[in-house]
Amino acid sequence: MTLQTRIDSDKCTGCEACLPVCPFNALEMKEGKASVNDQCTLCGACADECPVEAIFVPVLEKGEGSEEYSGVMIFAEQRLGKISEVAYELLHKGRELADTLKVSLSAALLGKDVSASANRLIENGADRVYVVDHPSLEGFTDELYGECLTRIIRTSRPEIVLAGATSIGRSFIPKVATQIGTGLTADCTDLSIDTEQRLLLQTRPAFGGNIMATIVCPQKRPQMATVRAKVMKKGVVQPGRSGEIIPLEIDWAEMSPKSRLLEIVEEITEKVRLAEADVIVTGGRGLQEEKHFALIRELAEQLDAAVGASRGAVDAGWISYAHQVGQTGKTVAPKLYIAVGVSGAVQHLVGMQSSDTIVAINSDPHAPIFDVASYGMVGDLFEIVPEMIKQLKARMGNN
Amino acid sequence: MHIIVCIKQVPDTKQVRLDEKTHTLIREGVESIINPYDMYALEEGLRIKDRFGGKVTVCTMGPPQAESSLREAISYGADEAVLLSDRAFAGADTWATSYTLAKGIEKIGPFDLILCGKQAVDGDTAQVGPGIAERLAIPYVTWVRKIEEIGDGLIRVQRLMDDGYDRLETTLPALLTVVKEINEPRVPSLKGKMRAKSQKIGVYGTKELEADPERVGLQGSATQVIKVFPPPRLKEREWIEGTPVEQVGQLLGKLTKLKLII
Numbered sequence: 001m002t003l004q005t006r007i008d009s010d011k012c013t014g015c016e017a018c019l020p021v022c023p024f025n026a027l028e029m030k031e032g033k034a035s036v037n038d039q040c041t042l043c044g045a046c047a048d049e050c051p052v053e054a055i056f057v058p059v060l061e062k063g064e065g066s067e068e069y070s071g072v073m074i075f076a077e078q079r080l081g082k083i084s085e086v087a088y089e090l091l092h093k094g095r096e097l098a099d100t101l102k103v104s105l106s107a108a109l110l111g112k113d114v115s116a117s118a119n120r121l122i123e124n125g126a127d128r129v130y131v132v133d134h135p136s137l138e139g140f141t142d143e144l145y146g147e148c149l150t151r152i153i154r155t156s157r158p159e160i161v162l163a164g165a166t167s168i169g170r171s172f173i174p175k176v177a178t179q180i181g182t183g184l185t186a187d188c189t190d191l192s193i194d195t196e197q198r199l200l201l202q203t204r205p206a207f208g209g210n211i212m213a214t215i216v217c218p219q220k221r222p223q224m225a226t227v228r229a230k231v232m233k234k235g236v237v238q239p240g241r242s243g244e245i246i247p248l249e250i251d252w253a254e255m256s257p258k259s260r261l262l263e264i265v266e267e268i269t270e271k272v273r274l275a276e277a278d279v280i281v282t283g284g285r286g287l288q289e290e291k292h293f294a295l296i297r298e299l300a301e302q303l304d305a306a307v308g309a310s311r312g313a314v315d316a317g318w319i320s321y322a323h324q325v326g327q328t329g330k331t332v333a334p335k336l337y338i339a340v341g342v343s344g345a346v347q348h349l350v351g352m353q354s355s356d357t358i359v360a361i362n363s364d365p366h367a368p369i370f371d372v373a374s375y376g377m378v379g380d381l382f383e384i385v386p387e388m389i390k391q392l393k394a395r396m397g398n399n
Numbered sequence: 400m401h402i403i404v405c406i407k408q409v410p411d412t413k414q415v416r417l418d419e420k421t422h423t424l425i426r427e428g429v430e431s432i433i434n435p436y437d438m439y440a441l442e443e444g445l446r447i448k449d450r451f452g453g454k455v456t457v458c459t460m461g462p463p464q465a466e467s468s469l470r471e472a473i474s475y476g477a478d479e480a481v482l483l484s485d486r487a488f489a490g491a492d493t494w495a496t497s498y499t500l501a502k503g504i505e506k507i508g509p510f511d512l513i514l515c516g517k518q519a520v521d522g523d524t525a526q527v528g529p530g531i532a533e534r535l536a537i538p539y540v541t542w543v544r545k546i547e548e549i550g551d552g553l554i555r556v557q558r559l560m561d562d563g564y565d566r567l568e569t570t571l572p573a574l575l576t577v578v579k580e581i582n583e584p585r586v587p588s589l590k591g592k593m594r595a596k597s598q599k600i601g602v603y604g605t606k607e608l609e610a611d612p613e614r615v616g617l618q619g620s621a622t623q624v625i626k627v628f629p630p631p632r633l634k635e636r637e638w639i640e641g642t643p644v645e646q647v648g649q650l651l652g653k654l655t656k657l658k659l660i661i
């Protein structure tokens with residue numbers, strides 16, 4: 001193997017400082033010296049730690065032909081004809097990346113009767129919008145969406161492609177990346193450019209949020225990533241901003257899709273949807289009984305908030321799975337997240353810790369939810385929550 | 400029906416913690432488990448076999464010790480197991496992993512359905528399932544929460560979406576990735592446990608799979624991890640103390656100042 005971390009055994013003092021920092025268990029002691037096994041991913045954590053600079057991690061070189069790719073492209077997701085918020089977040093981030101690289105920003109828009117929305121993408125920062133507008137794209141299928149986006153990428157050759165890490169993005173972008181034959185980084189929470197190497201630095205949580213990893217795609221183009229919703233901020237709309245709209249014709253007759261969408265069922269259980277809410281009130285097992293979940297609903301109503309739940313509450317059958325926040329539920333990042341009677345298991349935290357302001361109410365001062373909280377309130381939720389509802393109602397009365 | 404279930408052996412992330420002082424992963428005593436979502440995939444495969452007959456083959460790519468997860472799957476009722484293992488497979492990203500698994504599946508032979516978990520809890524990428532399907536040129540549906548019907552070379556499923564669910568139909572053979580709602584996994588049977596001990600498990604490497612050595616493992620990976628670090632502590636925490644009435648009063652005051660409430 002050409003790519004390998006090397007340890008200079010003359011320099012290595014056998015101090016073992018590198019062993020615990022390796023996230024992949026790739027270092028072992030052999031005859032008093034550190035040695036690398038094949039779990040190594042070249043992450044470089046060991047080299048940073050080594051006090052005597054005995055560890056060398058190879059620098060990755062760029063692949064051939066990468067100059068032929070230029071520009072940043074975002075996938076502008078829509079559902080039922082409405083452009084998703086994440087598309088605007090990606091446009092803002094994409095603009096920033098494109099400006100750093102001094103290239104243009106384009107958007108890919110797929111759907112039925114969506115052409116009219118293309119201008120909104122331009123007003124939000126796109127220089128060019130590729131549109132495929134066709135009845136068969138009304139609902140989402142991996143095959144047709146994948147086919148269309150692959151063609152757009154093959155014709156326009158962007159160096160970076162970003163899509164939302166949503167149910168749709170995470171489903172069909174892997175197909176596109178495989179078709180094109182390039183790498184893909186899932187669910188990124190931070191993106192920046194290494195200007196020296198002209199590489200996209202893609203940062204994402206792994207191991208259930210216990211570690212963060214920065215990933216690059218050095219040899220293949222485009223560099224592709226799905227990006228977590230609500231983490232990137234939206235930009236300001238620039239009415240009248242000009243750009244180019246490029247409709248794309250697809251030969252639908254030659255497509256013979258193997259899968260067919262039969263029905264789209266929307267299940268909006270509450271007024272406000274979790275993914276789009278600015279405020280979320282979440283209840284956990286601390287509520288003790290199903291009927292007490294009414295407290296969460298009432299507080300949410302006062303705050304015009306969506307209702308979330310821990311898996312503990314969902315498994316107890318107090319509320320439907322659609323409300324679950326966390327690793328196996330939804331990932332949310334509202335402006336305000338209020339966790340009531342939630343212990344803050346790591347699987348819950350990964351789904352909500354990027355919220356702007358987090359309020360935790362828990363009777364146990366050692367509950368891990370307090371580790372991510374902006375405001376911690378130790379106390380009995382059955383006293384605090386009714387008081388909150390009371391005071392909020394009183395304010396409403398005064399207004 | 401021949402159903403292939405892709406399972407991955409992962410560290411139990413519930414137990415993976417970061418050392419507050421050294422900012423490193425504490426690995427002592429962390430067990431290896433079958434990726435929880437893959438247990439739902441396995442259960443669904445077994446249910447289809449119970450209904451239509453046929454067999455379930457479990458397949459994993461991993462180090463030699465991943466064999467224990469395959470034996471565990473047999474104890475639940477899987478009929479056959481295949482381990483894709485080779486030093487050259489190490490360090491694979493999802494691109495190289497799906498290539499290797501697709502090669503393994505071609506080696507296993509004709510199938511009607513491939514089942515994967517929604518994602519693996521170590522990497523959390525959810526990219527391997529679609530990647531395998533694309534390489535095998537078969538259709539796939541992600542986030543399947545229910546299989547409604549199978550018959551006449553077609554499968555009808557429900558796919559969980561952000562705001563509800565979609566109903567889809569696709570031709571077989573196909574690949575599905577499943578979410579937790581799809582079923583409640585069974586417990587292993589005594590007979591299964593006995594068989595798990597004695598069952599022969601095929602092990603294939605690059606050569607046996609006739610795989611391109613340039614496309615497997617770290618060498619075949621398009622992406623590279625260049626840095627790993629602890630998640631940043633978001634912001635300083637402030638405790639709000641006093642009687643419940645005082646606590647609430649203070650909190651609402653602060654939230655109003657931040658313009659989070661009116």
Ligand SMILES: Cc1cc2nc3c(=O)[nH]c(=O)nc-3n(C[C@H](O)[C@H](O)[C@H](O)COP(=O)(O)OP(=O)(O)OC[C@H]3O[C@@H](n4cnc5c(N)ncnc54)[C@H](O)[C@@H]3O)c2cc1C
Nearest residue numbers: 284285286310311312326327328329341343345348363381
């Ligand atoms: C693979 C996997 C995936 C998972 N995915 C998720 C996920 O997506 N989302 C998720 O949430 N969990 C998930 N979990 C489960 C997670 O590990 C926890 O079990 C779950 O989050 C606990 O829910 P809880 O905090 O409501 O309950 P508990 O852990 O029981 O916590 C209840 C809390 O309420 C407090 N409390 C009790 N009474 C009062 C009172 N009167 N006033 C104030 N506080 C009180 C207690 O101090 C305690 O901290 C997952 C687990 C696994 C293994």
Ligand SMILES: Nc1ncnc2c1ncn2[C@@H]1O[C@H](COP(=O)(O)O)[C@@H](O)[C@H]1O
Nearest residue numbers: 405406460515516518519524525526527
């Ligand atoms: N090494 C592997 N061996 C077998 N199956 C795997 C492997 N990696 C991933 N999978 C399958 O692909 C799914 C998604 O994994 P991931 O893309 O890593 O999140 C898992 O739930 C498994 O079903």
